Amino acid sequence: MKKPAILVVDDDPQVLAAITRDLRQEFRSDYRILPVASGPEALTTLNELRTRSEPLALVLADQRMPEVEGVEVLAHALSLFPDTKRALLTAYADTTAAIRAINSAQLDYYLLKPWDPPEQLLYPVLRDLLASWQATYRPTFAGVRLIGFQWSPLSHELKDFFSGYLVGYQWLDIEKDAEAATLLATTKFTVDDLPVVVCPDGQVVSRPNKADLGRHLGLLVAAQHELYDVVIIGAGPAGLAAAVYGASEGLKTLLIERQTPGGQAGASSRIENYLGFPTGLSGSELAHRAWSQATRLGAEFMAPQEVVNLHVQDGYKVLTLRDQSIIRTKAVVLTTGVSYRTLDAPGLERLSGAGVYYGAARTEARSCSNHPVYIIGGGNSAGQAAMFLSSYASRVFIVIRGEHLAASMSAYLITQIEQTPNIEILPRTQLREACGANSLEAVVVQRDGQEPEKRPARALFIFIGAKPSTEWICELAICDPKGYLLTGRDLVTDPRYAAAWKLSREPYLLETCVPGLFAAGDGRAGAMARVASAVGEGSMAIKFVHQYLAE
Known part of the structure; x- marks a missing residue:
């Protein structure tokens, strides 16, 4: 945070130089002295300080200036910085203007020219004004x-x-x-x-x-090389693990993410079953620890950026990004993960992002304070979100189609939910409608065998499963009917896909039908939807990349 500023305004160069010299001599250790030579320039400087949220302790303005007088400068300062101290520099003939400014600009003091010696006629007054300002000053947000x-x-x-x-x-x-x-x-x-x-x-x-x-903001890193050993697409747990191991083992590694690090796991409010963290940790904390680790080891991180096409040219993989730039690499690890499935009910699409959210949406938790919220789904992500939101919402309702959570949620989460008094399970219930003009105001739910019921709701969080984010790659690599990427022996044991593999060796465990194109994490057919398994697959993929590059 910059030092608080003292703005000095006078159109007479000699007077401005003198007052600036005297102020710097006494106050420069604690304040920045900003001299400006005209009223319009002062107004512009005030606007810039406000836009940048920089602290302004005092405005000292000469009264008689062309275009914009000192009183006008002080009045503008009052509108932008209500707590800033305001003083007017006047000649004896301008005392009437100074008195008028006490009302129009809520003037704190006026000083008569000349102020020599400053030790008697300037510094004591300004010290009192600045001490008064410091007593109530609270640094503003600097980001x-x-x-x-x-x-x-x-x-x-x-x-x-x-x-x-x-x-x-x-x-x-x-x-x-x-x-x-x-x-x-x-x-x-x-x-x-x-x-x-x-x-x-x-x-x-x-x-x-x-x-x-x-x-x-310095988040987007351009590719630093024309050719990489491995490019990892997707920065969920699998992609971050692959980046850590690829970089640590000397591979020229690039990680590309189209949204934010962590994937679905990154949005989890609390992960309590990940090895080595007995008290649990948030998904964002895990993601950013891994991100920092990968970049420290030498991996490049490009985000937010999206790969829109991938093709093979002379054995090299050529990636086309959303901005039409091209990246070439010897091997690719696809860790694109999955995205939340959408729910089809009246009002949901219209209110998406305005009270209806897919996933945890942790940034909206405070807006739910002392209001009821609803969660659709009975998996671990839904349970973690319910526990997190219970600290803010008056009531958290978990809507599930089944009778119990045991079929889809881990036991430790079920126990926590049962022990949380403001969480209620609505079994054998479905969402019928989301209601509200510009934001969610109510939901209509219906329990089996009963009439639909309209209930007030501040927010609705939907966790009804996921679909693989593989639409863009399915024309090159083989996917199963649900869109998950097929890898390893699944390609050669199924006669429907065996012809797609052209090499004499069998594909590596995580290799797709394209040699050197690997898949890891939730987007791979047969993968286990757990953070630990995704990390394991991402790490293992680098082993196969080494074997492929050694051929």
């Missing part, structure tokens, strides 16, 4: 600020984006936070342009493209 509407789907996406990359940000709801309107007023945008992102360097962007935003 990225996001202004938007609570129930805006794009605002929700940006919150998830920042959280996923551990970018510290401040959320400002335009309908609830007075600071949001004040900050927005300093930009060129209006409420029609929301959401708006204010970066620490002062750049302001409306409805940003996430790739451009990531590049500006």
